[in-house]
Amino acid sequence: MRILVIGRGGREHAIIWALSKSPKAEKIYCAPGNGGIAELAECVPIQENQFEEISQFACDNSIDLVVVGPEDPLADGIVDFLEAKQIPVYGPRSNAAIIEGSKVFTKNLMKKYGIPTAAYESFERYEDALAYVRQMGAPIVIKADGLAAGKGVVVAQTLEEAEKALKDIMLDKIFGESNVVVEEFLQGQEMSLLSFVDGNVVRPMVPSQDHKPVFDNDKGPNTGGMGTYSPVPHIPQSIVDEAIRTIVKPTAEAMVKEGRPFRGVLYAGLMLTAQGPKTIEFNARFGDPETQVILPRLETDLLDIFLATINGRLEEMDIQWSDQAAVCVVLASPGYPGNYPKGLQIDGLRDVKDAIVFHAGTSAKDGQIVTNGGRVLGVVGLGSGIAEARAQAYAGADVIQFEGKHNRTDIANKALV
Template sequence: MDILVIGGGGREHAIVWALKKSPKAGKIYCAPGNAGIGQLAECVPIPVSEFDALTELAEAKKVGLVVVGPDDPLADGIVDAFEAKGIPVFGPRKNAAEIEGSKIFMKDLLHKYHIPTATYRKFYTYEEAHAYLKEQPIPVVIKADGLAAGKGVTVAYSMEEADKALSDIMVAKVFGEAGAQVVIEEFLAGQEMSILSFVDGETVRPMAAAQDHKPIFDGDKGPNTGGMGTYSPLPHIANSIIEEAIETIIKPTAKAMVAEGRPFRGVLFAGLMISPDGKPKTIEFNARFGDPETQVVLPRLQSDLLDIFLAAVNGTLDQVEIEWKDEAAVCVVLASGGYPASYAKGIPIHGLDQADEAIVFHAGTGINEQGEWVTNGGRVLGVVGLGRDIAEARDKAYEQAERITFEGKHNRTDIAAKAL
């Protein structure tokens, strides 16, 4: 079966890499892809926003399955566009993808169905939001309602920081229309955890738990990024807590979406906070694979990813048992200097061929006229080490990451340290 994967980042590289291992997979196309993905699939330079061109490509290539990676096209209805053409597609429809596309929708859904989350208020004008903010304790969390490339959330540790975040979102409109409305919610302290699940209506098949590192600097300092590294499993979080999160948050949310006439099919990503008393609460939901969580979760998958995708599309996910490997995975993201603010592109990358004891997923790379690997994004590479435990996987990831160099290279040095 030939397959089309939509997207061009590290997440999509990991998806293509995992699909490539399936004996049922034929030729894989990726639109637009990146230079690293091009080693495994045929990249077609069509932007993820051009639905007509993408559906025409799928029809012309007679693909048997389309897999959508990024959030923006899901929120804009790309799955509906493929379904209208009768093309099998893995991912949620527009009305279900709203669980990520609107923080207000998500928070109201959880509130209505009594699913654990932080207390919150939603605002449509800066004046009302600002007046409410002045009355809140610090720290406080401010979120742009819409999609903002993973950067629309600020945890403010001072009122000055909170004021600036709110003004940037609603007055300066640094995230455009994504910040036309905001959510202000209580700060939750504790351990963060990500649980991705394959979902088909009320059927939920959880993946191995992971933990992401959003801030740019060690010790969770500095502005948020799309993710600077991740690891799986989480030896410091009890299985009973993970099970409680699945039973009290993820499964009830899938049922709530069905009850609302928005059945979810695809990957439902729960961002959770484990409070000091061991109780999980919902921070956010995403409507797709996480990036970089996918880069550690899929290498731990024992089962055939294509079989899982097809089961979800065909409504038979309840008949599938999914197996996971015991080994641990740690991903260290190598970023361009200056990220998440402005950064240079086209900088030569050296040592990729020397990192042969790791899985290296390309997020923002290209090949220049001289045939050299070059940087082409903020997050450039994800270096994944595998091992018997987190310590071994972490050592391998960092050892291999050091072999890769480019001018301005930046990475956190404390990925997975919490697990040790």
């Protein structure tokens, strides 16, 4: 089969890495790809939002399946566009991708169907939101309504932080979206639970845990994710099963009832509170960097899962997972998640022996791999347990060098306590 993957990050590199293991994968393309993806797939200079060009490329190159990685083209309707042209595509249509594209929609959906989540109010006017925040006090959570590349959430520990977040989002429009959701602050362990979904059919993946803040001990501003690990040994399977039963399956069923059947990867970001699992957010695609630790544990052919989903046969799939642990350490550019330089030479990539390196923000220039994003690389170690996997990931991360490189040093520590 000839496959076209849409995207340019570490998630897409991991997807392509998994697809390349399938005996059915004859040729893989990626639009636009990155410096590392180019070693496994032919990268083509088409941007994620160029639907007409993607469609034309798929037709001209006899593409059998398009796989969409990022959230923006999903929300903008790339699946609808390609399906209208009879091009097989994996991912949710835009009316289902709204579960990530609008936090107001998703909170209202959960309220309607009794799906556990934080108490909230949504606001269109800055003055109303400000008055509510001052009434409720801190800590409190401020969320931009629309897509914000994983950075549209501020967990404000003080009233000053909350007021600044409201100003940034609603007045300064730093995400181009002025509406907000204001939520109660939940305490507990976080967990990412991704599932392959086709309407009412839900096939959960192995759980993982992300590290959002940029610095050790969860300090500093939120990022797209500074590292992940899977499994999450300190969270019992009974809690995972409860989350599937009370959150993931009811949400998939609710989307069907709303006339928005979800087909693709449904990502549930969860908080495990004293009252049980509650929903922080939903995403309409593979997480980044969760994908980098989940797919290395997948023993079933990923291409078979994609094909079963779009052919309505996901219920027949017996999906198998490895008992191995996986830990991903993200190497970031200097200044990230703020402004950062590009074009810094990366050394040591060929010297990494016992880890997988997924490229996130890289490009090839004059025969060298250079930085081209905030999160540059994800270094993944595998092992019989978290400790071994963690050691492999950090050993690999230490070998790679570029000017101003920074990473958290405490990824997966919570699993070792």
